[in-house]
Structure formats: C-alpha cells, structure tokens
Amino acid sequence: MKLLEPWKLALIALGIVLFMALVIGLLVYFLLFDKEIYFYNAAFTFTNIPYGPDLEKQTSKQFRDLSTGIETLVTRTFRDSSLDKKYIRSHVVKMRPDGSNGPRVVAEVVLMFHFASRDNIAALSERVKSLLFRQVQTTMGYLATDPSTFTLSETKKENGEHMLNNCCGMRTSKLPAYTDRVTGGTSAQDGAWPWQASLQLRGSHRCGATLISNTWLVTAAHCFRGQRDPSQWTASFGTVIQPPKSLRYIHNIIIHEQYADNPSNHNNDIALVQLSSPVEFTSEIRKVCLPEASQVFPHNTSCFVTGWGALEDNGECVNNLQQAEVRIIKTDICNREEVYNGVITPGMVCAGYLEGKVDACQGDSGGPLVTADTRQMWYLVGIVSWGDECAKKNKPGVYTRVTYYRDWIATKTGI
Template sequence: MSPRRRVLYDEQEESGKDFMVMGWKSLDRSRLIINNCLLFPFIYCRPVEFSEVEYPEVENQRRPQFWDPIRLALFTLAIAAIIGIAIGIVTHFVVADDKSFYYLASFKVTNIKYKEKYGIRTSREFAERSHQIERMMSRIFRRFTRGHRFIKSHVVNLSPSEDGVNVLMVLMFRYPSTDNAERIKKRIEKLLYTSLNTNQLPLTINKQSFRITPLDSKKMRNLLNSRCGIRMTSSNMPLPASSSTERIMKGSKIAMEGEWPWQASLQLIGAGHQCGASLISNTWLLTAAHCFQRNKDPSQWIVTFGASVKPPAVKRSVGEIIIHENYHKDTNENDIALIQLTTQVEYSNIVQRVCLPDSSIKLPPKTSVFVTGFGSIVDDGPTQNKLRQARVETISNDVCNRKDVYDGMITSGMLCAGFMEGKVDACKGDSGGPLVYPDNRDIWYLVGIVSWGQSCGLPNKPGVYTRVAQYRDWIASKIGM
C-alpha cells in the first residue's frame, strides 16, 4: 500500500471510533452500511459518505445505447446488401429479357458529293465516309438512349443522288422484349428529328428523305451478308475486334464459333487437314500456292468451315484450283492460289466472307493483326482440331530484310508479322490461312496469307505472309473481284 493510502486509513480509524461503536449498538441502521463500515472503514464510516446524493449515481448508471456506431454501421451494411441483391435480381431478369431490334434507315446527305469509289465497298473512300456516318449516328443515339440501348450501325450502301449521296444503313438496338418495333421506331424518329433540328451535325441530312423500316433478324442478316468482314454472335449482334486475343505458337486461346467465320480447313481426302484458307465470296477462297505441291487435283480436296475440323459446321467439295503462274517454291514468291467450291455456301454467323483490302492499303509497323489456324502449337507438333488465334504485329520489310533476320529474302509481295523476340507465330498446318486486320469500324480485311518462316516462334524469325493487297489485280483477273 502506498504511503499516502496508509495515512488516509489511519485518519479514518481515529476520527471514526465513536461512530463505529454507535453503528454496532443501533439496530435501526442498514445491514449494508454496517457491513460496509466493518469491511471498508476508511470509505464508508464517515457520515458524509452516506448522503442521499451519492446513491442515484451508483444505482442508476446510464445504459449503453443500442444504436452505438458499430451496430449502426452493421445495420447499414445489411440494408445495403439486401438492396443490392434485390437490384441485382431485378436487373438480371430485365437484362436477360432484352431483345434485339433492327431497322433499315435510308436518307439523303446533301452537303457532300458522290464519288465513284463509294461504289466499291472495300475502297478507302467508302470506308472513311461510312465511318463518318456511323460515328454520327452513334453520337446521336448514345446521347439520348442512355448509351446501352443503341448497339451499332452499319452503312450498307452509298449511291449517287442529284444533290448529294443516298445512304442505306442498318441500326441495331437492345430493348426489353415487352417493347414492340413500332413503338421503338417512333422513339428513334423523334430522336433523329430532334438532332437534325440542332444543326450541329457534320453532315446535312434532308429530313423529308428519312425513312426507317423495322427488320427481322433474317432480313437484317441478309442485308449484312452483302457486306464483307462482319462478325456476328449467335444472337445476331456484332462481335467487336477487342474480343480477339492470344493463340497459336505457344499460345492456348481457342476461338469460339463464329469468331473467324471466313476461316476454312483445306483437307486432302484420306490425309486430313493440310492448310488453311479464307472465304472471299460464296464460291471462292484464297490460300497459299505451296499447299498444292503434293496434289493439284481438285477432286482430291474438300473444304470445311467452323471452329473445329471435326465435326465441321459446313463441308464443300473443290471444283477448281488456280495457282499463281509465277509461283516459285525456292524463293516463296507469289505464294497465292484460288479455290472454287463446287457448291456455294450460305452466309451465316458461322460462315462469312472476309474483305479484300484496297491495293493502296498501308499498314505501318507495329499494327495489330490477327492470325488464325488449325496448325501446331509447338514446332513439329500435331495439327489441332480446334481453331486457334493470335495477335501479332506487322514488321517493316526493311527490318525483316536485315542480315540477322531474313537477309534480303523479303520481296514487295511479302509481309512480315510477329514479334522480334519470337514466341507468338503461325506454325505447321497454318499455311494458307488468314492474317486479318480490323479497321475502325470493326470491318475485317485479309491483309496476308500464311506463307513461310524459319521454324516457329524463333527470335528474329517472324512469320512471312503473302501481301494480299499486292495481288488485287491478279485476283480480279481470275474471278472478277
């Protein structure tokens, strides 16, 4: 006990003797006081210690509040969780019940003049003007339909008019299935007319020329079938370029059905998959000339479509094979060939043609392009049943012709793509397949045909492709495209 405590005890003991005796003799005192006095004389035996004022402070202590900060926070979190779950359930059913709506829009643009190249859908002029129109429509509808209702637009045709250009395009929206096409059509028309009245659009549209017609999915698909290079999901919605990722040499990504609808498997009867090929019309495909060194007889070949070799989604016999007259197997020059099917294919989400690039197309170095195929994923490995994909980058011919790369073997009709560090590359069995590039409208162009390379995925040995733009005149001379 500390010295200070001892002094206090002694003072209480001396001054409280009489009170202690009186406490024992008086029977009217509370047993509680007597006991406390006996046990704790230095605290309870002074008369002032038992004043009435002290008891309420001891007996009526303040109870803790139920809504203290911790309980309040937990209660708030619980309520928020319940609300979040409820919103999620409602959103799930609302979104799951959304439906695609398609419309054919036609109108006249009066502040531009028609150019002859607008009639060629793969031309740079058509692509640039279409992109301007589609971008304008996107700004209009994303601003007024909370963004997610408008999906995409595609210009189908540009035709001449006396005072401008006639535009035909498809508009795609997502609305609850409880809506109907006519009601949505009225909303679209109202939004368009409101926008046209602002006079802030880059193109001047004649209001009286505007017509909007609802389309079912089949008619919409038929219209877009007239366009090359468009990928669609199973729900007839466009598949953006950003969905495509890694694959082939030392990759593992398998393409989903319809992701590369122009990819074909070229198979020799009795020997299976030999090469890839790309559909460029409903009867013609492009591939590599070196695929036919072993056998040039069309009757011995078949072509299949789909994301797997077996079972194929579509199968066709080959009617004709056209190999470039100046193909040289020693130098790999002019490594290009055409294949004609005996029976045309029907375009669908699984089978679609790729666009041929304009002869003037220029892809700067490090442009992202994509290669696909059923070839090996390791050097000298087996071919694959499932279609695989890879993103690679274009490499300039100057770099590719360096002494430590291909030492001058790359000609103007060739295109290098891959990575100088190697690893990602086409490989055995990918020959003849497509190297494709998406423009800013998600329209895909066949810029290369898998041709040759030293081994697969080696450093300083990128893949070499036939440069398709260099052969546009040759293709046109053979099949009129």
C-alpha cells in the first residue's frame, strides 16, 4: 500500500481542522448569537387586593411585596415548561386600579424571551399566552385573579425597553464573577451602574453623584465647599468620563440647611443637584431606586460602591468607572474606640471591612452605595461621605444614610 506524502497528509489534516472549526463556529453562532429578544405586555386583575395609593410607588413595601409574588409565579410558570430555556424574565412595571369593577388591582407586567430566527414566533407567542392563561385559571397562590380580564400582547422591542428603562434600579449587565477592589475594585461594564454620574467643576471630575429622576441627582454636600455656583458645574453619564455618554449643565444646587461647611464636620453631608434639562433614560442611563424612610438594610448586607476615584490613598482619579463589593457594618462596631470612637451618628452608615483593603477613596465622594432586593432592583443605601484615608484597617468607609434623609429629599424634589 502506497502511503501519502507528508505534505498531502498535512493538507488533509488542515482541511479537517478547518471544517471542524467551521462547524463549531456555526453551532456557537446559532446557539449563542442567533437570538433576538421579544417583549410581551401582560395584565392581571387581582380581586382580593384592594388598591391603595402606596401601590403607585414602585419602591413602597406594598408594591415590592405584590410584585415579588407576581414575578415569582410567572417565572415558575415558564421554568416548569418547554419555554424554560427561552424565558429571560418578567417585571411588574405598574399597578393601577380597575375602575370598572371597584377597588381591584391591575398589574401590568413586561415579559422577555429569547427566540431564534428559525423559531415559529407565532406558535411560541400562542404558547406563552396559553401557559399564562392556564395559570390564571387555576391558581396564583394567595392572589385571586379574574381570568376574563387577563390580556397578553407582543410589543415592539423599543416599547418594551422604554418601559423597563423608566423603572428604577434596573441594570443591563451582570456583575463579574469577582471583584477585588473602588480602592480594591474592578472596571465596570457599560450599563452596570446606569445611575452613576460624574460631577465636574469647570470640566474636571470632582465628585460622584446618583441619578434619582430624569432631572435630579443626589450627592455629598462637601463636594461644593467653596464652589456653589451652578454655572461652574456639569454632570456627565456613562462608565467613562471622557468621552461621556451624555452631558448636562446644572440648574440648581441644594445643600442641606444644617450642613456646616467645615472639613471636620461630617453631619448632614447631602446635597441635591437639579439638571438644566432632563436626561433620556436608556439601557446605560437610568435612575436608582430611593428607599422608603422606614426601609432597613441590616448589617452585613452586601452592597456595591462605585466611582472614578483614586485606586490608592492620594492617588489620581481614573477614567473608567470602578466598582467594589463592601458590607454594611453595625454602627456600634463602627463606634468602637479603635474604629471611629463614637463619631458615627444616626445619619451615617459604615460599609467596608475592618481588615481594610476595599474602600471608596478620594474622587468617589458623593457617589452611590447600592444594594439589590430580591427582585434585583437596586436601592441607594448611602452616599460616599468620609473616612480615615482609603482601605485602612479599622477605618471603613462612612456614608450618608439615605433613609435618614429620605423625607428631606422628598420635600426638596417631590420624589
């Protein structure tokens, strides 16, 4: 038997490798990339839930509890079905009264699915509707529904995105599998923290801030020491300072009336910034959820602090937004002699680690400390305020406690 020459064998092997690479590439494309997001609007009427004004606010306990129950049930419906791999999520975007039949509650829900181009979209849409209708007809747990009022319709992608963009606390990118340090942090992905803003004095980054509506930011009062003229300030949005996703001039700056413009006094370190014109909410620019004044964030709650501040004490600010995971520390622990020796007041909250290594730093001031609830909605826990250097042992970051000033924010902004 005549053996093939080595160069012919090499060509055959190369051909096999190229063919396998093409097959694998096509498989990867069809499995991962040949998908499009489809949005649906659903409406459920609940007959055993009386409508009240608290259901108008997405951040109220009543709205959060009812939404959790609805979303959990909808998710379970699809997770236990043939659509499990195609279902992404559901989100309650609005509660309204059922005006025609007394004080009943109508919940409007956005559903998201991944369908491939080869899928029969019409048949899948009917499957989505039939699964939900069957659920409504049988049981929705403790929620009594009126099946005759159930509706479901496909909506354009831009309409679905618009509804989600206008909800507070929504993120578009997932956290990385690790975070080691803003001192001790990692660079944030686009859309990871869409409420983060950079406050810039005459074009230079000075502080962070948090978007709480399309026209209002909340930040730290100490950012404006000696510089309270709104015409000197701008706010930029996006994960990088240069070039920004969007830029706005400042119309008004409101400093807390009891804030003392004194470097040694950290009480009432909160300010509000009104933009000259509204921002347009997108997947990369959104508002955070403001907690109710009564909302409690227990000690050891996992939070994230973000900012463009220095990566080490007395370092330079960076252009890419940094993120770091920290945990809430009990006030009595933070007030120990070896920590902050009794200076932590009710309007402050400590977060970080007593061993140091992870912390906010210079340039992060005014930025957000946030945590997610069970619906993965992100709430503003604190505002970067002060600390003894950066990431120092027994010197965790100290933040302005947002719940303590929640009523003050509402008085000034109506939010």
